[in-house]
Amino acid sequence: MITRRLILGAAAALALTGAAQAQDWKAKYPEIVYAIIPSENASGVTDRWTPFVSYLSKELGTKVTLRIANDYAAVIEGQRSGNIHIAQYGPASYARAYVTGVKTEPFAIETNLDGTKGYYSVLWVKANSPYQKIEDLKGKNLCLVDPNSTSGNNVPRFAMNKLGITPEQFFGKVVYAGSHENAVLGVQQGTCDAAFNWWNDEKESNLLRMASKSMVKAEDFRMIFKSDQIVNSPFAYLSDLPADLKAKIKQAVLDMPKKDPEAFKKIYDGKQGVWEPIDHKAYEPVVELIGFVDSLRKKS
Template identity: 75%
Template sequence: MSKIRSLVAGALGLLLTASAATAQDWKAKYPELVFGKIPDENASGTTSRWTPLTDYLSKQLGVKVTLRIANDYAAVIEGQRAGNIHIGMYGPASYARAYLVGAKVEPFAIEVNSDGSKGYHSVLYVKTDSSYKTIEDLKGKNLCLVDPNSTSGNNVPRFMMSKMSIEPDKFFGKVIYAGSHENAVIGVTQGTCDAAFNWWNTEDESNLMRMDRKGMAKAADFRIILKSDQIVNSPMAYLTDLPADLKAAIRKAVLDLATNDPETFNKIYEGKSKPYAAVDHKAYEPVVELIKFVDSLRKQKS
């Protein structure tokens, strides 16, 4: 019996040694990892919200994890395609675009709403005291979109408008890319735009509600006149060619974040979300098809 125990202990020791050696291998190759985030709010807000996560990942992985706030959505896509961003926090459409342009990325975690759902909506906001009741009332007026690679701020709106036989560049007086969801709302507040598309999860959580909590806008000043079907929630994705052990470590750290470090998790989502759930590419195949459709509209126009 003691001989068997010795053999088992020896085998376990070899496995642990091999595992430790593998970890040391990827730590030597990747002494620093870069976490890229699309700019869905202003830079200071993004830094405040996401820096605790990169600090947490640094501790969990044992290597430095640096936050990179992209200037636009395309910067995260290009950063991952070039291999300079190891982990990216995307919107669904920007992930789909990364996939379509050949970036070797894998989604591994998805945001989960407070009600347990894994989807959100694109909504069209106007000011509460305006006369606009439907999108048709906005003919000749100015529209704020977010970014060409934004799901709720461009691609889903263009898909919806196409189904309604609305050609945005002909229908509206101006179509303006605001650069972020916050800027799109501010555009309506300041009168640059008469309406703006934005993301909306539930009555309790949306970009507008976040802005209200930060004192950047008053939710009561806006109302919704158009809402999309549900869109699959945003993914976190890492480079496909990262070592398997490193990917497993990243995945575990992220999926365990809400349990291991609830303060950091709640800093990101302000207590309005449930823990991340595992996900893979299949969940985003409908979004890939959506992007192909929007691309076809652009080609027809040109």
Template identity: 70%
Template sequence: MLLQRRALLGATAVLAAPSLARAQAPSWAARYPELVFAIIPSENASGVTERYGPFVNYLSRRLGTRVTLRIANDYAAVIEGQRAGNIHIASYGPSSFARALMTGAQITAFAIETNLDGTKGYYSVFYVKADSPYQRVEGLRGKNLGLVDPNSTSGNNVPRFALNKMGINPEQFFGRVVYTGSHENAVIALGQGTVDMAANWWNDEQESNLLRMERKGMVRAADFRIIFKSDQIVNSPVAYLNTLPDELKAAIRTAVLEVHRADEAAFNRIYEGKQGPLEAVDNAAYEPIIELNRFVDNLRRRG
């Protein structure tokens, strides 16, 4: 699958790094006066800025260099940005990280999200409106399906895998398949009636994209219900460029893995107390997702 380079939105939520005495400056400092941290667009740009701005400022302080938050227009922009070496650190979904590896990005996953119970997985669900007549996916023939992005795990690849197991070809079964661009947009499209069923991420009864949206006053969770839940998916990673100096990679890794203690407020701004600390991970954890991507790629080629 060819990925075209997509433009990134402008930098946001940046604080200048604290000054370091010349004698204290790490060996990589002159080469990296600025680091770019990017995140896939799981919600609107202002929401990402509010959620991740304090974390980026924390990284700036810990690393002693400017860290810039950039919000991508789509998932492919983060992939292409790391392939090109323009994004030093990125927060991915599992499938977009796997896609980056599959398309030649020289990156390594070093941190993974965890749940409050210590597990490291989440789910893809299909929502319908609570007052709709639909009880099973098979009852939506000819209706409209809302997916998120071609490189979304819970918003595209796992749903397509699940539909295939049901014997459903989405483009033939549904009246229309709509890519909404973000998980929030998928819920909004469902609420507005643009689609009749929408894919989304769901951790457990205490946390999901839908509950986050309710906390922001965007929707009422009670207006929607789940008619399908997938098997558990490995949680999302944070990755850096392999080309960064080892000393810098170690500093980034330590700062990210310690953020829940070193800056609890910044950590809680991201997860709102609904997830556990980030933990160490490596690329091997995402090998099953590479196989999932390949499976979905084959489905598309078969039409």
């Protein structure tokens, strides 16, 4: 016979089990490390993401530390070694982690204000330069971002292959700038004649973020190429984290835009939509893309 006492006892037992599980993972993970790829200078990343880390610490009830990686590969290797528990990747760097055996899984994706979940790779040149298309840059210097950057390397190489262009043969020099900001600065300073970068729309791009910080003037640059849409960047946690910890991280991240709207607004200057759930399937086309780009490198 089921009594109220039995029901209350079972509920109490479940609560104790949940509390015990939480204590188990807190004992094993007294500190959670969140890492992000270097899309801009370190101070800019710190300003944007410190409120997020503080929010996550409060929601998880444990210390969360922000780590700003030196390059994309550092995030991949940090998750491979288990030293980075949560990472925000670019699509191609996540795909690179996946194909090289890193046990990581995406759980949330950035969205745009209009609800779409994609962005573009664009090519900037100086506004007063004569270049109108990629083919006009033969023998000139090109700034890419990082070998594992989606919009700053992999998509550009795929697009140039369609045009019959092998970058290392076509351009006078190909430079990996290290970050999206550095690539744009390369054009501004004359190190490069053109630079690939990320671009959401007319209101949100790396160039506009730099202009808002008075690093460059947006009107000094002109776009001569825009790719097909690329799926937005994922948050990914280690696959072997405890299930209850993963569930708590995912819920906290997805809830942040409504629980701490000011901190969320600071991350994207109010120019990005809420985070939504995602899984690996969304990134399978990017996995195929980096496989194709790798095959191009082997041929060149």
